[in-house]
Every structure is written in structure tokens, then in C-alpha cells.
Amino acid sequence: MSAGVGWLFGGIAVNGELRLGVEGLALKESASDLRALEALYLRHAPFLLRVATRLLGSSEAAQDVVHEVFVTALRAGAMGQEPERWLYGVAKNLVRRHLRGESRRVRAHARMAEEDAARPAHEGPGDEVLERKRKAEQIRACIESLPIDQREVFVLYEIEGLEGAAIAALVEVPENTVWSRLRLARERFKDRWTQLARRDEAGPTVGATARRGGR
Numbered sequence: 001m002s003a004g005v006g007w008l009f010g011g012i013a014v015n016g017e018l019r020l021g022v023e024g025l026a027l028k029e030s031a032s033d034l035r036a037l038e039a040l041y042l043r044h045a046p047f048l049l050r051v052a053t054r055l056l057g058s059s060e061a062a063q064d065v066v067h068e069v070f071v072t073a074l075r076a077g078a079m080g081q082e083p084e085r086w087l088y089g090v091a092k093n094l095v096r097r098h099l100r101g102e103s104r105r106v107r108a109h110a111r112m113a114e115e116d117a118a119r120p121a122h123e124g125p126g127d128e129v130l131e132r133k134r135k136a137e138q139i140r141a142c143i144e145s146l147p148i149d150q151r152e153v154f155v156l157y158e159i160e161g162l163e164g165a166a167i168a169a170l171v172e173v174p175e176n177t178v179w180s181r182l183r184l185a186r187e188r189f190k191d192r193w194t195q196l197a198r199r200d201e202a203g204p205t206v207g208a209t210a211r212r213g214g215r
Helices: 003-008 031-056 059-076 083-101 103-118 127-144 148-159 164-171 175-202 206-213
Strands: 011-014 017-022 025-029
Touching: 031 059, 031 083, 031 148, 059 083, 083 148, 083 164, 127 148, 127 175, 148 164, 148 175, 164 175
Parallel strands: none
Antiparallel strands: 011 017, 017 025
């Protein structure tokens, strides 16, 4: 077993087959089934992980989502003629569930990103690194501020580079809906970016200054 499925499952060979323990379930899968699953993992997991990371703003949470996607695939057995679409649909539902449960965490993260963006850079040899980090935090905060439907299309088009028709097939909406969501997402992203940039120019907020002064 290669690193792909090895990362996902822990198993031992028994009479030429592999017995897997997945989240407390006693599952028995043939070697050919596991090879097929591994091929799907190697082909689709990197894309799913990138998109989930962008949608959730957390690589750890994204890894959990991708893990659960392939556990679900193992349970389901069949995914129809379009496995990429099926896997993405499972991932999207898991992301939405995670966001519903973690909405407060997302809002808190966005607030922290705003405060970080408002802090003036200090003179020193690490200024360029700090500036790149600050910009990355701003971008992440802008993406996280988008409604999930718009965020999904924005990530797939602007970051993953998918065409409108491909996004429509994955998301299962008309292509015109994709372009409409992308337009709204770009507008919201631009507005949020401008807002953060203005706060950056204005300097730290009174609340942030008071908190730092009290430390």
C-alpha cells in the first residue's frame, strides 16, 4: 500500500485481503477495491484538499474533510460515471456542515485578520516577509467574508483556474449562475479588500491599541 491510502487507513493483510478499521467500523475490502480507491485518492485528493483549504481557511480542517470524503467513498462503493463530481459533492457538503458548526470561529479569525492588517509594520530586515504575510491574511479574510456559494465559485475560478462550464458541472448549477456568483464574489472581495486597506492606512483601532497597551 502506498502513502496515499496508507495515510487514510490503517490495515493489516489477512489471507490475501486487507481488513480495515475505519472510525470503529469493521470493513473488509479486496486488494483490487483498495487499488481503485487509491487511484481515486491520488488523482482527486490534491484538488479537493486545495479547494477545502481555501473554503475553510484551515489546512487541518481541510485534511479532516478530505479524509471523510474517502471514508464515505469506501462505504458507498459506487460513485457512478463521474467520480470527480461525486467526490466534490461529498466534500462540499462536509465543508458546509463544518462552516455551520464553526461560524463563530470563522468570524473571530476574520476579526483577528483585520486587527493584524491594522497594525503598522516596524522597520527591520523582516519587513518584506511580514508584508507578504499580512497580504496573505488579508486575502484569506476577504475570501472568508464571501457567502459560501460565492466563495466556492471564486476559489474554483480565480485560484484553481477552472472554466465556467467545468465549475457548473461540479457545483451542479447553470453556467450563467456561475458567472453571476463570480461577479458578486468579485465585488464583495474588492469591497472587503478596500475596507481592510483603509483600516491599514488609518492605523490600529482604539480597541486594538488598548488591548496591546494592557498586556
